[in-house]
Amino acid sequence: MDPLLRVEDIHKRYGTEEVLRGVSFHLDPGQTKVVIGPSGTGKSTLLRCINRLTEPDRGQVWLEDVEVTAPRARINEIRSQIGFVFQDFNLFTHLTALDNVRLGLIKVKHLGKKEATARAMKELTRVGLKDKADAYPAHLSGGQQQRVSIARALAMEPKLILFDEPTSALDPELIGEVLGVMVQLAEDGMTMIVVTHEMGFARSVADEIVFMEHGVIVEQGPPEKLFRSPEVARTGEFLSKLSELYGAEG
Numbered sequence: 001m002d003p004l005l006r007v008e009d010i011h012k013r014y015g016t017e018e019v020l021r022g023v024s025f026h027l028d029p030g031q032t033k034v035v036i037g038p039s040g041t042g043k044s045t046l047l048r049c050i051n052r053l054t055e056p057d058r059g060q061v062w063l064e065d066v067e068v069t070a071p072r073a074r075i076n077e078i079r080s081q082i083g084f085v086f087q088d089f090n091l092f093t094h095l096t097a098l099d100n101v102r103l104g105l106i107k108v109k110h111l112g113k114k115e116a117t118a119r120a121m122k123e124l125t126r127v128g129l130k131d132k133a134d135a136y137p138a139h140l141s142g143g144q145q146q147r148v149s150i151a152r153a154l155a156m157e158p159k160l161i162l163f164d165e166p167t168s169a170l171d172p173e174l175i176g177e178v179l180g181v182m183v184q185l186a187e188d189g190m191t192m193i194v195v196t197h198e199m200g201f202a203r204s205v206a207d208e209i210v211f212m213e214h215g216v217i218v219e220q221g222p223p224e225k226l227f228r229s230p231e232v233a234r235t236g237e238f239l240s241k242l243s244e245l246y247g248a249e250g
């Protein structure tokens with residue numbers, strides 16, 4: 001099977017700080033990769049380089065046979081195939097849940113209003129928010145806002161969704177409802193990269209965990225392998241610290 005995504009030797013520097021120092025990995029269709037690592041290690045920068053919200057200095061990103069990093073890549077079209085879910089939801093506050101989900105369908109995909117509405121309602125239903133279609137973000141809980149943001153990503157029928165700490169701005173009692181939607185997506189065969197500290201989720205859903213530090217991948221592999229017998233001592237150390245803080249039974 002050909003990988004859906006190939007990230008090859010990505011470098012990114014801000015001033016004198018080398019934030020990404022050669023990051024490479026592949027992602028197969030239907031796979032979920034969880035990215036972990038200390039703060040400031042380049043996790044968000046890596047996700048942003050994948051759809052060029054941040055321009056990498058060096059290296060290549062391929063989505064199937066399309067080079068995302070090619071100078072003449074049709075980046076808007078590519079971005080419509082790569083969903084992005086942000087820590088702080090990034091919803092338009094002056095638009096209802098339905099309009100937030102529908103906007104890209106109308107503006108980017110040029111669907112008619114009726115078709116856009118039908119697809120948006122389908123995705124709002126999928127994340128359990130059919131009844132909140134007419135609510136504005138201010139009247140939704142953080143967990144509900146994040147589910148709207150996931151519905152917005154799904155509505156575009158992306159090949160891949162990138163999640164940057166989707167639950168870390170949420171009160172503990174709201175984290176489960178968002179993780180529940182993500183578990184379902186993984187089971188439905190969505191391809192995802194998820195930056196998260198939620199070790200229970202990582203253990204049960206990730207095909208692979210990627211541990212990053214100081215702008216490089218220290219180690220990557222299936223959760224059982226990384227938790228039970230990591231090859232680098234630092235990986236085990238970091239995982240046990242995370243598990244202590246964020247819980248992962250077993």
Ligand SMILES: Nc1ncnc2c1ncn2[C@@H]1O[C@H](COP(=O)(O)OP(=O)(O)OP(=O)(O)O)[C@@H](O)[C@H]1O
Pocket residue numbers: 014017019037038039040041042043044045046
């Ligand atoms: N636009 C920018 N301009 C300058 N420096 C930046 C910019 N974005 C990120 N950085 C720096 O790059 C480094 C990596 O940041 P990044 O946000 O990718 O880390 P992270 O692993 O996502 O951290 P966290 O876990 O705190 O979210 C940090 O030192 C950060 O200050």
Ligand SMILES: [Mg+2]
Pocket residue numbers: 043044045164
């Ligand atoms: Mg980050």
